[in-house]
Amino acid sequence: MLAQNLLNGLMSGWIYILVALGLTLVLSIVGIVQLAHGEMYMVGSYIVYYFCVRAGLNFFLALFISILCVGLLGVVLERFFLRPFRGNVEGAIITTIALILILQNGVVAIFGQNYKDIPSPIQGVLTVLGVRLSWERLITILVSMGLVSALLIFINKTKIGQAMVAVSEDRDAAALQGINVNRVSSVAMFMGCALAAAAGALVGAIFDLTPFMGGFALMKGIAVIILGGLGSIAGAIIGGLILGLVDGLVTPLLSVQMAGIIGLVVIILILIFRPQGLLGHE
Amino acid sequence: MSKRNLVKPLSYGALLVVLFLVPAFIAQPYVLHILIMAGLNIILASSLRFIATSGQISLGHGGMVSVGAFTSALLVMRLGLSFWAALPLAGLTTMILAFLVGYPFVRLKGIYFAMVTLFLAEFIRLTAEQWKSLTGGVAGIIAIPRPNPLIIPGLLNADFTSKVDFYYLSLVMVVVTLLILYAIESSRIGMTFFSIQQSEFLAESIGIDSARFRVLAFSIGCFFAGMAGAFYSHYFTAMNPSSFGFLLGINVFIYMVVGGMLRFYGPIIGAFILTVTPELARELKEFEPFVFAGILLLIILFMPEGLISLPHRLRKIIRESFSHA
C-alpha cells in the first residue's frame, strides 16, 4: 500500500514539476502573468485525446504532436497578445483571462463538457520485489523525468539556454550584452507551454479530461513556485516533489482536501517566513 | 465662493438625491437587485483600485469577501450579535487577516503578488470547505438571518423583508466607502501610495517605508471587501465557500481595469456598466464568453486606460476629423 501511495506521490510530483517549470519559464523569462497556463495543460490533453481517440494514432506520437502544437500556439500568443504587456501586470491579467475564456469555451464547443477519457498507452503492472507498480504511472514519471532532463541540458549546454538564464536574472542587462530578448522570450514560451501540454497529456492518460481541468494545474504550479522559489528551476523540482509526495501520502490517510490544505498551509508558512521560497533569491 | 467650487458638490448632491428617490419610482425587486449588486461591485472595484494605488494588483478579493461573509454570519448566528455590530467586525476581521498575510506578500514583485493573492483566495476556499464545524463545509451556511430591523418611530421602519431596505443599506455603504477611500487617496497618504506605485526605489530613497504603506493599502482595501461580504451573506441568506471564490476576484478586477484604473471614478463606472449590461445581454448566452473575451481584448489593446479615457479619445477623434474637413 505504501508503495502505491509513494508511486502516486512521485507521479503527482513530477506532473507538478512539469507545470511549475513551465510556469517559471514564462514568468521569469517572458515576464508576464500567465493565468492561462492551466489552459495550455488542458489543451495539451485534448489534442492528445483527438489524435489518439478520434484519429487513432499512437499515444506517444499524439503526445509529441501535442507538445509541438501547444508550444507553437504559445509562441504565437506570446508574440501578438502577451509581449505588448510585458511589465504591465493588469494588461497581462486581462489578456490571459480572455485567453482562458476563449480556450475553455472553444474546447467545450468542439468536444463538449462531458468527461473524456484517453486510453492508457500501456496497461499492466510491473512487479518489483513483490510490489505491484502500475505501468502508466511509471511511464508518466519516466517521460516527465526525460523532459525535465532535456530542459536542464538545454539550459546548461546551449547558448540560448544560457541566454534564458541571463534574461531571467536581469532583462535589461541581458539586452545590453547583446542578447535578443524577444527571441529568447519566444523560446521560453514554447518550452513553457510544451511542458504544460505534456503534463496535461500524461495526466489525461490516467484521469478524466474536462475543459476545466486547467485551474487545478495553475494552482498547483503557483503553489510549487512559491514553495520552491520564485524563478528557481531547482526549486520547482524540489517543491514539486515535496508537494507531490504530500498529496500522494496524505490523501489516502486523510482525504484529498486535507492533503490540499496541508500543502497550502506549508506554502502559506513559507510565504510568511521565507517569501522568496526555499531556493529563491532575495 | 466661486461658482466653480460649487458645481461638483452640487452635482454629486443631486445624483445622491436621485439615487435616494429611485425606490419611489421603481418598485420591481429585480431592478433593485441589479442596483444593489452594482453597488456592491462598486465597493469591491473601488477598494481593489485603492490597493492598486500602491502598485500592487490583488486577484484575491473574492477570498476577502468570503472571510467577511462567513465572519458576519457566524457572529450573528453563533454569538448572537446584532448585524449592525457584525458588519464592522467582519470588515475588521478581514482587515486583520490582510494585515497579517500582507507583510510577507508585499515583498514580492507585482507578477508574484497577483498570483499569491489568487492562491490565498483558493486557500481560504479550501480551508472553509474543510472546517465543517465552523463553516458547514462545502454546503455552507443557510438561513442566515436578515439584518436586525432599524426602527426610529415616525422616521424609519426598516425590517429588511423587502429589497428596498437593502437598496438603501447598499447605497449608504457605497457612499461611506467612497468618501473614506477618496479622503485617504487625496491626502498625503494617497500621495505616498502613488509615489510607491510609480517608483518603489525612488520612494525608498527619500524615506518612504514602501512595505508598510503597501500593507496599509492592502489592509484597508480588504476591510471594505469584508464589509461587502457581510452584506452579501445577510442579503442572500445562504452561501458556501465557493460563492465568492476566484471568479468574483477576477470579475472585480475586470470591472476595475475596464472602468479605468487611473481615476478614482473609473472602477465606479466599470462596475456599474458591467453589472447592468450583462443583464441586458442575456440572449447572447451561448456566445457570451467569446464576445466577452473579445471585448476584453479590444479594450486592453485599443483602450487600455479603460472607459474613463473614452471622452478624451472621442474628443481627439472629433478634433482630428474636423481638422481634415
Add this chain to the structure above:
Amino acid sequence: MLEISGLTKYFGGLAAVNELDFDVRRGEMVGLIGPNGAGKTTVFNLITGFLRPAKGSVVFNGRDVTGQKPHFIAKMGIVRTFQATSIFSNFSVLENIIAACYLQSNLNLGKAILHTPGSRKREEHIVNRALEIIHFVGLDAIKDQPARSLPHGYKRILGIAVSMAPDPQLLLLDEPLSGMSAEEVKRAVTLVRRIWERGTTILLIEHNMRAAMNLCQRIIVLEMGRKIAEGSPEEVRANREVIQAYLGAGKHVT
C-alpha cells in the same frame, strides 16, 4: 561623517566591491570615479541599504547603519540619486517635490484623512518649501508640467531636486551629468556646487572627468571593486595606476 570599512559584495563568484575603506568628512565634496564596472553604483547601493554587504560596515555620524533598509537610511540623512533618471513620471514637477518632502510631513492617518487644520498647515508649509526648491534649481517655469514630458536634461535636474527635498546631510549623486549637452552640464555643475555651498556634504559618481575634478576637493578611484588611488584631483590625475586603469578601459583622464 561617513566611514566605510572593509565593504565587500559578491555577485556570483566575483567581488564587485572588495574590502573597500574610505570616509567622507562633513562639508566635503568627494568624487568617486573609476572605469565602467568598477563597482561605484554598487557602493552607493551598499551604503544606502539597497544591497546588503557580505562583509564590512557603513558608519554614519558614529552610528552603524550597515544593512539597514533604504528608507531608514534616508531618515538618518543619506539620500541617493539613481543612474537611470528617477522621478515620479505621473506627477507634475511640483508634485514630485511635494511627494519627496515625505519626511517633513507628519503621517498621522487620522489627521491626514480628516484634513485637520494642523495637517493642512503642515502641507502648506511643504508646498512653500517645494516651491523654494524648484526655484533653487531653476524649474519654476515648468513646475506644473507632467514630469514625464520633460526633456532629458530637465528630468535629471528634477531628479536632483527630488533628492534635495528630504534635506539630506549627505547626498550621493550617481552620474548626475550623464546624457547632458555641454550647456546642460555647465548649469548642472553650477547647481551641484550651490547645493554643496549650502552645506550639504556630497559624494559624487561621475564619468565626466573635467566636472568631477572641477567640483571635488578629494577624489577616490575605484577599479574592480578596490580603491586604487585617493587624493586631490591633481594627485589623482598624475597617478600612474589610475592612468593605467583608464587606458586599459580605453578612456582618457583629462
